[in-house]
Amino acid sequence: MTPQTPAAPTTRPAPPVSDREDTARRLLASSARKSYDPMIEVDWDAPVPADKFGLTPEWSTLYGTPLWDEMSDEQKIRLTKHEAASVSSVGLWFEILLMQMLLRDVYGRDKHSRHVQFALTEVADECRHSVMFARAGERLGMPDYGPIPFIHKAGRIWGGFFRGANAYASVMAAEEILDMMQRDFMRDERVQPVTRTVSKIHVLEEARHIRFAREEVSRRLQGASRARLAAERVNTATVVYFVMKSMIHPDVYTNAGLDKKRALEAARTNTHHHDVIRTSGSKLMNFLDSVGLVGGPSKVLYKKVHLL
Known part of the structure; x- marks a missing residue:
């Protein structure tokens, strides 16, 4: 895996927005044709192979570092299992916030x-x-x-302020971040079967959710004032920043049997991992840029999590 760093997004025309009801009809039809029940689709009783990674090794925060080269295959597999569990748990946390937002948004609608x-x-x-x-x-x-704990508690408070375009932009961005990882996980035969199947289900169903959120962001930002766009940029970038920072819990390194301080420093300075994020996140950043959500202070936050 040799990612190439893309150029920073440049302002481009906003994507066309279709009729809200027409989009919803198509997405409902797609849901009726192709939805999954994970309790049935995933073989939860299947053995967990000892020689399979928890996630695509090139997505590990330590891949490409001297510390990774020193680790045995067993240690690498153990680390990626902990990293996969951390990614899943953050996905679960954000799914709960997302559901709260959607229910609040439709509460007073027809x-x-x-x-x-x-x-x-x-x-x-x-x-x-x-x-x-x-x-x-x-x-x-x-x-x-x-x-x-700090981000978990902040999410409880911040979730109550999820509103309008910012809410949908934040949801779409978080889902795209998971999506860009899981598209690699689901295709990689080196990865645990449970991770691959879970990733496949999530990617296929989230495609509809991302489409829904993207169109709502574009629709709700039409005609937005410069002041409102500036506020939406910072709000969205703040959410993306905390989601990215939360993906790998610091305890994964201790629990994988590594020196936590050394592992955290290796992950922090891992240019390979930064490049993977930047390349895989280019689609997300191009969309955010196209609707006016990249600029000003938001760029600082995106750079801190290596999306720019």
Whole structure:
């Protein structure tokens, strides 16, 4: 895996926005044709192979560092299992925030509308995904990681302020971040079967959710004032920053049997991992730029998590 660092996003015309009800009708039809029940689709009783990674090794925060080269194959597999469990637990945490936002957003809307009905369908999907993520970490025999306590508590407060374009932009960005990792996980035969199947289900169903969120962001930012765009940029970038920072809990290194201080420093300075994030996140950043959500102080936050 040799990622090439893309050029920073440049302002481009905003993507076209289709009719809200028309989009919802198409997404509802897609949901009816292709949805999954993880309790059935995932073989939760299958053995956990001792020689399979928890996630694509090139996505490990230590891959490409001297510390990674010193580790035995067993240590690398153990580390990636802990990293996979951390990613799943953060995905679960954010799914819960996402469901709260969607339910608040449709609370006062016409429940006969297809838009509201797809939002409720998405909530049902996210409920299944949350259980799926929880079961995946449990099946690998890993701790229930989640974000660090400060971010977890902040999420409880911040979730109550999820509103409008910022809410949908934040949801879309977080889902895209998971999506860019899981597209690699699901194709990689070196990876644990449970991780691959969970990733496949999430990627296929999240494609609809991302489409829904992208169009809502574009729709709700049409005609936005410069002041509002500036506020939305910072809000969205702040969410992305904390989601990215939360993906790998610091305790994964201790639990994998590594020197935590050394591992954290190796991960912090790992240019290979930074390049993987930057390359894989280019689609997300190009979209955010196209709707005016990249600029000013937000660029500082995106650079700190290596998306720019």
